[in-house]
Amino acid sequence: MFIIKNIFVFLLSMVFLCLLIIFFNYLGFIKIINLIVSSVIFGAFITLYFKEIKLCLTLLSLFFGAMLCISQSMDVVLMFLVTLLVYFLTTTIMPKLKNIQIKTIQPIKMD
Numbered sequence: 001m002f003i004i005k006n007i008f009v010f011l012l013s014m015v016f017l018c019l020l021i022i023f024f025n026y027l028g029f030i031k032i033i034n035l036i037v038s039s040v041i042f043g044a045f046i047t048l049y050f051k052e053i054k055l056c057l058t059l060l061s062l063f064f065g066a067m068l069c070i071s072q073s074m075d076v077v078l079m080f081l082v083t084l085l086v087y088f089l090t091t092t093i094m095p096k097l098k099n100i101q102i103k104t105i106q107p108i109k110m111d
Helices: 002-027 031-049 053-071 074-098
Strands: none
Touching (some): 002 031, 031 053, 053 074
16 A cells, blocks of 8 residues: 555656646746756655655656656756755755754843
């Protein structure tokens, strides 16, 4: 059941990525900015949902490999690199954010 759920979520996220690209294109985004923003959102979602590195990188490689075979465009390579960058930045920064202690500012009393 766990594998079926993961496959379903990944397929749903691929559909969402395609719809996001179409929506941003409809809004009139520049093509490169559209692809970068879409792949950043996709990479952030995949990173936060799939915590295991082997599963995440395997699914990303299969998806972007299939997209590269279908489209034969270097834009897919750009999207794959941006998604990997988001993945590695998120996995290195998130554990450090858990240890940061934020100081609260005491409110000023008005008499």
